[in-house]
Amino acid sequence: MNNDYNFAFLDEGSKREIRRSILKAISIPGYQVPFGSRELPIGRGWGTGGIQITLSIIGKDDVLKVIDQGSDDSVNAVNIKKFVGRCTNVATTTDSEVATIIQSRHRIPETPLKDGQILVLQVPIPDPLRAVEPSERVTKQKHAEAEYSAMWLSLYEDLTKFGEINISSEYPCMVENRYVMNPSPIPRFDNHKLHNSEGLYLFGAGREKKIYAIPPYTSVIPLAFDDVPFKVENFEGKHCRLCGATGVYLDEMYSSDTGEKFYECSDTGFCEKNRGANHE
Amino acid sequence: MSAPIRDFAKRIGGQIMNKKVLSIRGLTVRYGNGCAHCKSSGTLTKNRCPICGTVWALRHADVDLYQGEILGIVGESGSGKSTLMRSLYFDFDITSGACTIENYKDGKQNIFKESMQQKRYIKNNLMGMVYQNPVLGLRMNYSAAGNIAEKLIAAGRREFHPMTDRVKELLNSVDILEERMKEPPKNFSGGMQQRVQISKALANNPEILLLDEVTTGLDLSVQAKVLDLIRRIRRDFGVSILLVSHDLAVIRMLADRTIVLLDGNIIEQGLTDQILDDPQHAYTQQLVHSLI
Numbered sequence: 296m297n298n299d300y301n302f303a304f305l306d307e308g309s310k311r312e313i314r315r316s317i318l319k320a321i322s323i324p325g326y327q328v329p330f331g332s333r334e335l336p337i338g339r340g341w342g343t344g345g346i347q348i349t350l351s352i353i354g355k356d357d358v359l360k361v362i363d364q365g366s367d368d369s370v371n372a373v374n375i376k377k378f379v380g381r382c383t384n385v386a387t388t389t390d391s392e393v394a395t396i397i398q399s400r401h402r403i404p405e406t407p408l409k410d411g412q413i414l415v416l417q418v419p420i421p422d423p424l425r426a427v428e429p430s431e432r433v434t435k436q437k438h439a440e441a442e443y444s445a446m447w448l449s450l451y452e453d454l455t456k457f458g459e460i461n462i463s464s465e466y467p468c469m470v471e472n473r474y475v476m477n478p479s480p481i482p483r484f485d486n487h488k489l490h491n492s493e494g495l496y497l498f499g500a501g502r503e504k505k506i507y508a509i510p511p512y513t514s515v516i517p518l519a520f521d522d523v524p525f526k527v528e529n530f531e532g533k534h535c536r537l538c539g540a541t542g543v544y545l546d547e548m549y550s551s552d553t554g555e556k557f558y559e560c561s562d563t564g565f566c567e568k569n570r571g572a573n574h575e
Numbered sequence: 576m577s578a579p580i581r582d583f584a585k586r587i588g589g590q591i592m593n594k595k596v597l598s599i600r601g602l603t604v605r606y607g608n609g610c611a612h613c614k615s616s617g618t619l620t621k622n623r624c625p626i627c628g629t630v631w632a633l634r635h636a637d638v639d640l641y642q643g644e645i646l647g648i649v650g651e652s653g654s655g656k657s658t659l660m661r662s663l664y665f666d667f668d669i670t671s672g673a674c675t676i677e678n679y680k681d682g683k684q685n686i687f688k689e690s691m692q693q694k695r696y697i698k699n700n701l702m703g704m705v706y707q708n709p710v711l712g713l714r715m716n717y718s719a720a721g722n723i724a725e726k727l728i729a730a731g732r733r734e735f736h737p738m739t740d741r742v743k744e745l746l747n748s749v750d751i752l753e754e755r756m757k758e759p760p761k762n763f764s765g766g767m768q769q770r771v772q773i774s775k776a777l778a779n780n781p782e783i784l785l786l787d788e789v790t791t792g793l794d795l796s797v798q799a800k801v802l803d804l805i806r807r808i809r810r811d812f813g814v815s816i817l818l819v820s821h822d823l824a825v826i827r828m829l830a831d832r833t834i835v836l837l838d839g840n841i842i843e844q845g846l847t848d849q850i851l852d853d854p855q856h857a858y859t860q861q862l863v864h865s866l867i
Contacts, residue, residue, distance in 0.1 A: 440695075444729040448717070448725050521734045522736050523736075
């Protein structure tokens with residue numbers, strides 16, 4: 296551990312302030328709590344919101360897993376893991392079941408969260424209404440009054456023009472029938488994992504200085520018209536070429552040599568564990 | 576309004592219109608704090624106070640609207656016509672005054688004192704507004720269908736197919752082809768944009784329709800179509816209409832009763848024929864005789 300820095304890099308006052316914001320976010324599921332986003336040795340927009348949450352809640356006994364688009368080995372994930380590891384000395388893992396804190400970008404692990412686990416998601420644009428309303432003052436007012444007709448209208452427009460809703464990620468969800476929330480850029484496939492989960496979800500947007508949360512056993516329902524059900528990505532008839540898993544989120548890949556199309560699990564930790572189990 | 580005029584106003588076209596749907600009392604919209612000089616009524620010759628510079632856009636306006644009636648509002652530019660309409664639609668904050676709607680809380684609640692949510696409910700369920708400038712009333716980059724559906728969604732509808740059926744029905748009623756419902760209004764002519772606005776305003780079967788200079792800027796043939804449409808809407812839907820226009824021909828053709836505004840004050844009101852054929856106030860006489 297690098298002793299030139301405080302435990303978990305941030306000073307204790309900053310961590311306390313962020314933890315207070317987190318507590319408020321947990322108390323009001325889906326509500327975006329403003330917080331004083333700190334400077335970090337990485338650029339804004341590279342996961343600073345998620346890192347600040349992780350650094351504020353991490354303790355010496357925690358086990359950390361960091362993933363980026365489902366991968367444990369991507370540059371972003373490895374660097375964040377190294378950074379947190381150096382200033383806390385906590386154990387790291389690729390196993391979703393062992394980790395107590397999972398920091399993620401753009402995916403929720405395939406293994407459902409258990410009681411006591413925390414998933415920290417990095418969020419670029421926390422406000423779901425930003426796509427339909429540029430003014431922060433107006434979006435705040437709309438959230439306060441639960442006035443989401445502009446959001447519904449954008450869904451209606453999609454259905455009218457294209458015959459389906461073509462939002463691939465960041466699909467807006469209604470939390471506890473009160474706040475519409477941006478679930479961060481996770482694919483639609485992952486949206487149902489937020490609903491009534493055993494674990495705690497924390498969302499941090501460093502550049503936009505907002506934190507919001509989904510506490511355990513919270514209702515999170517994707518917005519959908521009564522007669523047009525919400526649809527997720529369809530992987531029917533496809534499987535992972537490495538572990539053979541089906542019913543999971545798959546990445547589509549092409550062989551540069553043969554041009555052949557194949558699929559692999561997006562969650563590399565899950566795939567690795569699956570392969571180990573297959574071997575045994 | 577004086578008693579004889581009110582009694583007369585109840586009998587229009589052989590029908591007795593004794594059900595008041597909207598009642599405005601003492602509506603004042605002021606820009607500036609006002610001073611002792613301009614606050615005492617009757618001291619201003621224009622709507623701008625020469626001492627403190629306060630603009631009295633509308634001053635102590637009393638208006639009643641009866642069921643199925645078209646009430647015309649005329650006056651020169653800056654007389655407060657649009658201020659009256661847009662205050663009613665909660666686009667502007669008012670300074671003082673009260674407005675009650677018969678079918679809202681038994682006509683006992685001043686709608687200007689309601690919460691934002693309640694005001695939104697009134698806007699989306701009890702009123703429809705057509706602006707002079709379609710940009711204010713339509714989202715130019717959304718489809719025509721989306722624009723109309725917005726009003727349905729705002730009223731709490733969450734079924735896609737029934738909403739689309741309703742949108743088609745409304746577009747049909749204003750003679751816009753179903754095939755064009757996916758096009759944004761920015762591709763439409765001015766008359767078509769006004770018709771989309773009208774169908775949007777009618778989406779939730781409101782009992783009050785606010786029409787602000789709907790025919791301004793349209794050529795005569797399109798104007799005639801829109802005027803026919805307004806007449807048809809009144810006949811078919813039985814809505815009460817507040818119609819602002821500076822075109823006296825439009826007022827004569829449509830309005831049952833007419834109010835004349837000057838510098839934020841109501842200077843004359845009565846049956847349209849009475850106002851246009853036998854104007855009493857000097858300004859109304861000037862207005863009627865200044866037809867080109």
